[in-house]
Amino acid sequence: MEDNLRFDQSGYKMKRFEAGGQSVQFRAYEGIRYCLNPRNPIQRLNLYVPETLCQGGAVNGYTLKTAPIFVPNTVGGYMPGPVDEPGVNLRTGEPNTIFQALFHGYVVAAPGLRGRTSRMESQEFFVGAKVDVDIEDVKESGENSGRMVGRAPAVIVDMKAVIRYLRHNKEQIPGDVEKIITNGTSAGGALSALAGATGNSPDYEPYLEEIGAAKERDDIFAASCYCPIHNLENADAAYEWLFSGENRYQRMKLIRDGEEIRPFLEQGYLTEEEQTYSKALKKQFPSYVNGLDLKDDRGNFLLLDDSGEGSFKEWVKEHVRKAAQKELETHDSCGRLEKLAVAGSRIEEQNYLTVRDGKVADVDFDAFVKKITRMKKAPAFDAVDLDSPECEEFGTEEIYARHFTKFAYENSQVNGAFAEEKLIQMMNPVPYIGKADTAKYWRIRHGAFDRDTSLAIPVILATILKNKGYEVDFALPWGLPHSGDYDLEELFCWIDEVCKC
Ligand code: DHB
Numbered sequence: 165m166e167d168n169l170r171f172d173q174s175g176y177k178m179k180r181f182e183a184g185g186q187s188v189q190f191r192a193y194e195g196i197r198y199c200l201n202p203r204n205p206i207q208r209l210n211l212y213v214p215e216t217l218c219q220g221g222a223v224n225g226y227t228l229k230t231a232p233i234f235v236p237n238t239v240g241g242y243m244p245g246p247v248d249e250p251g252v253n254l255r256t257g258e259p260n261t262i263f264q265a266l267f268h269g270y271v272v273a274a275p276g277l278r279g280r281t282s283r284m285e286s287q288e289f290f291v292g293a294k295v296d297v298d299i300e301d302v303k304e305s306g307e308n309s310g311r312m313v314g315r316a317p318a319v320i321v322d323m324k325a326v327i328r329y330l331r332h333n334k335e336q337i338p339g340d341v342e343k344i345i346t347n348g349t350s351a352g353g354a355l356s357a358l359a360g361a362t363g364n365s366p367d368y369e370p371y372l373e374e375i376g377a378a379k380e381r382d383d384i385f386a387a388s389c390y391c392p393i394h395n396l397e398n399a400d401a402a403y404e405w406l407f408s409g410e411n412r413y414q415r416m417k418l419i420r421d422g423e424e425i426r427p428f429l430e431q432g433y434l435t436e437e438e439q440t441y442s443k444a445l446k447k448q449f450p451s452y453v454n455g456l457d458l459k460d461d462r463g464n465f466l467l468l469d470d471s472g473e474g475s476f477k478e479w480v481k482e483h484v485r486k487a488a489q490k491e492l493e494t495h496d497s498c499g500r501l502e503k504l505a506v507a508g509s510r511i512e513e514q515n516y517l518t519v520r521d522g523k524v525a526d527v528d529f530d531a532f533v534k535k536i537t538r539m540k541k542a543p544a545f546d547a548v549d550l551d552s553p554e555c556e557e558f559g560t561e562e563i564y565a566r567h568f569t570k571f572a573y574e575n576s577q578v579n580g581a582f583a584e585e586k587l588i589q590m591m592n593p594v595p596y597i598g599k600a601d602t603a604k605y606w607r608i609r610h611g612a613f614d615r616d617t618s619l620a621i622p623v624i625l626a627t628i629l630k631n632k633g634y635e636v637d638f639a640l641p642w643g644l645p646h647s648g649d650y651d652l653e654e655l656f657c658w659i660d661e662v663c664k665c
Contacts, residue, residue: 168197168200169197169198169199169200169329169332169333169378170333170336171193171196171329171333171336171337172193173336175193175196176191176192176193176213177191177192177194178190178191178192178215179191179192179250181250181251181263183251183252183258183259183263184252184258184259186259186263186267188214188215188250188263188266188267189214189215189216190212190213190214190215190250190266191212191213191215191218191338192210192211192212192249193210193211193212193213194208194210194211194247194249195208195209195210195247196208196209196210196211196329197209198275198322198325198326198329198377199322199325199329199375199376199377199378200375200376200377201374201375201376202375203278203282203284203313203314203318203375204244204278204282204283204284204313204314206244206245206246206247206276206277206278206282207276207277207278207322207325207375208247208275208276209247209273209274209275209276209326209329210247210248210249210273210274210275211271211272211273211274211337211338212249212250212262212266212271212272212274213228213266213271213272213338213339214231214266214267214269214270214271216269217231217269217271217338218338222269223268223269224268224269224660225269225660225664226269226270228338228339229339229340230340230343231269231270231271231338231339231340231343232270232271232339232340232343232344232345232385232659232663233270233271233272233273233330233337233339233340233341233343233344233345234265234270234271234272234273234345234347234659235272235273235274235275235323235326235327235344235345235346235347235359235384236248236261236262236265236272236274236346236347236348237274237275237277237323237346237347237348237352237355237356238274238352239277239279239319239348239350239351239352239355240349240350240351240352241279241350241351241553242279242280242319242351242553242554242556242557243279243280243281243351243553244276244277244278244279244280244281244282244314245275245276245277245279245319245352245355246276247274247275247276248260248262248274249262249274250262250263250266250272251263256503261347261649261652262274264652264656265652265656268656270339270656270659271337271338271339273326273330273344275322275323275326277318277319277322277323277326277355278313278314278318278319278322279314279318279319279557280312280314280315280553280556280557280559281312281314281556282312282313282314282318283310283311283312283313283314284310284311284313311561312559312560312561313561315556315557315558315559315560315561316557316558316583316587316590316591317368317371317587317590317591318371319351319355320355320358320359320362320368320590320591321368321371321372321375321377322375323346323355323358323359324359324362324368324372324377324382325372325375325377325378327344327359327380327382327383327384328372328377328378328379328380328381328382329377329378329380330344331378331380331381331382332378332380342385343385343386343663344384344385344386345384345385345386345387345388345659346359346360346384346386346387346388347388347389347390347649347655348388348389348390348392348648349390349391349647349648349649350390350391350392350393350616350646350648351393351553352390352648353389353390353391353392353393353394353648354389354392354393354394354591354593356387356388356389356392357387357389357392357394357593357608357625358394358591358592358593358596359382359384359387359603360384360386360387360389360593360602360603360606361387361593361594361596361597361600361602361603362590362593362596362600362602363381363382363383363384363600363601363602363603364381364382364383364600364601365596365599365600365601367586367589367590368382368590381601383600383601383602383603384603385603385604385605385662385663386603386604386605386606386607386659386662387603387605387606387607388606388607388655388658388659389606389607389608389609389625390609390610390647390648390649390650391609391610391611391614391616391617391622391646391647391648392593392608392610392621392622392625393616393617394591394592394593394594394621394625395592395593395594395621395624395625396545396546396554396568396588396591396592397546397568397569397588397592398449398452398621399544399545399617399618399621400445400542400543400544400545400546400569400571400572401445401446401448401449401452401571402449402452402617402618402620402621402624403445403540403542403543403544403545403617403618404441404442404443404445404446404449404542404543404544405445405446405449405450405468405472405618405620406533406618406619406620407442407533407538407615407618408442408443408445408446408472408542409442410533410534410537410538411433411434411439411538412431412432412433412434412537412538413431413432413433413434413537413538413539413540413541414429414430414431414537414538414539415429415430415431415539415540416428416429416430417429417430434541434542438541438542439542441542441543441548441571441575442542444571445542445543445571446472447470448571449468449472449620450467450468450469450470450472450474453466453467453468453476453620453624454467454468456624456628457631458476458479458624458627458628458631459627459631460475460479460627461630466479466627476620477529479623479627480529480619480620480623481527481529481532483619483623483638483639483640484527484529484532484612484619484640485524485526485527486639486640487612487639487640487641487642488511488514488517488524488527488612488642489523489524490639490642491511491642491643492511492519492522492523492524496641496642497509497641497642497643497644498510498511498643501641501643501644501650501651504644504645504647504650505613505642505643505644505645506536506613506643506644506645509613509642509643510643511642514532514535515531516528516529516531516532516535536612536613536615537615538615539615539616540615540616543569543571543572544617545569545617546567546568546569546571546572546573547572548572548575548576548577548578549577549578550564550565550566550567550576550578550580551565552565554568555567555568555580557591558583558587558588558591563581565580566580566581566582566583567580567581567582567583568582568583568588570582593625594624594625594628597628597629597632597634598632598633602629602632602634603634604634604635605634605635605662606626606629606634606635606636606637606638607636607637607638607655607658608622608625608626608636608637608638608639609638609639609640609641609648609651610622610640610641611640611641611643611644611645611646611647612640612641612642612643612644613642613643613644613645614644614645614646614647615645615646616646619640622638622640626638635662637658
């Protein structure tokens with residue numbers, strides 16, 4: 165039988181890219197179909213290979229057989245994530261992540277993945293993506309044009325199909341398919357965590373079959389996650405545990421003004437009703453945390469009392485203290501990462517830190533929370549009017565958006581429907597840790613000044629992973645807001661360590 169998911173080793177263009185005084189020649193395999201029945205043209209893969217490896221040479225000790233396969237995604241806001249290519253970061257003008265990864269000697273697999281706005285005949289693929297794709301084969305596979313085909317769990321299903329495609333071609337694909345490392349930021353970080361946690365879970369099988377994914381394993385070696393917006397069904401309670409009592413919210417939004425897109429500061433106060441939601445959600449958090457059996461490094465349980473105080477709070481605070489300590493020692497965010505750090509985040513300006521003899525001795529945690537400020541109204545994710553990216557992510561082909569927490573469902577102002585429990589679980593890495601074939605190595609970074617989700621959320625992820633025996637490198641880089649890929653040198657160092665040990 166003909167194998168339509170076979171990788172064509174000769175199907176590349178030779179390219180060279182130069183930026184920031186660096187230059188790399190590579191083979192570009194672009195627009196690869198990674199599943200047999202794509203629902204949207206975005207479901208394509210770009211694969212890049214340093215030419216030195218193809219010529220039998222080595223880069224950083226890696227050869228064509230041993231190079232890790234780095235899998236970055238461009239997913240943000242649970243929107244579709246188009247394929248990407250080596251280039252410069254438009255914001256900073258510096259070589260982008262793919263370029264740097266190639267320069268470092270990795271094989272890079274950059275997939276396009278469906279998201280909440282993907283439609284059967286969507287044109288969005290063509291915005292910002294430069295791969296010529298014939299839309300006809302997608303049309304053939306779907307009768308109802310315009311159907312929403314990117315809602316949960318499409319994004320993780322596509323990622324798994326990509327991983328399976330790589331494994332399916334393990335003899336032909338450059339790089340080591342047992343060293344697949346995913347990377348992403350925010351919703352893309354959540355996706356990376358999902359790929360890391362849910363390896364080979366049968367839950368996704370019917371969806372993988374539907375798009376014609378290869379029948380292969382889909383576990384990965386390591387996951388790199390920047391500020392993962394995950395654990396959505398507990399994120400509202402976690403947010404209010406941190407921010408309840410802070411009634412002012414503020415966030416920068418990009419708004420379209422005619423042809424122009426410009427930043428706009430959205431701010432205001434929680435209404436009486438939102439303050440009531442906030443208090444009720446905060447109350448839910450201790451029972452969630454207490455049911456997780458989390459332990460600190462010495463084996464002590466991490467718990468919260470009914471008012472939200474206790475050893476778990478001390479544990480989160482300790483991560484903030486460590487972050488400040490590291491900043492004090494290295495002046496990282498106010499030096500190398502200064503451009504990215506939040507204004508006013510220099511250690512000397514933080515009057516809630518007690519610094520003695522060059523050591524951060526204590527953090528007034530409540531004052532720290534006041535300093536970083538609330539960004540979202542309550543509930544932060546599952547909106548009672550269904551107007552949030554996450555509610556849309558849980559929509560279906562027929563229903564625009566759905567609730568995914570009991571709280572918002574019961575308080576729905578629009579009589580919203582509730583997503584299936586199983587589906588909600590399938591979008592959360594946490595319940596799969598140790599139950600599916602979970603990646604052995606994890607690197608999680610979440611800016612200490614990030615308010616897109618509660619700091620409790622990444623702390624819980626890292627702690628569960630550690631408690632279950634996985635290798636976790638976790639930190640809250642000081643002063644950083646919601647962002648990613650800001651420390652690629654260190655990320656690559658970590659990858660090299662875990663790959664060579
Ligand atoms: C992202 C940010 C959010 O605040 C959110 O709720 C969902 C996704 C993001 O940047 O991907």
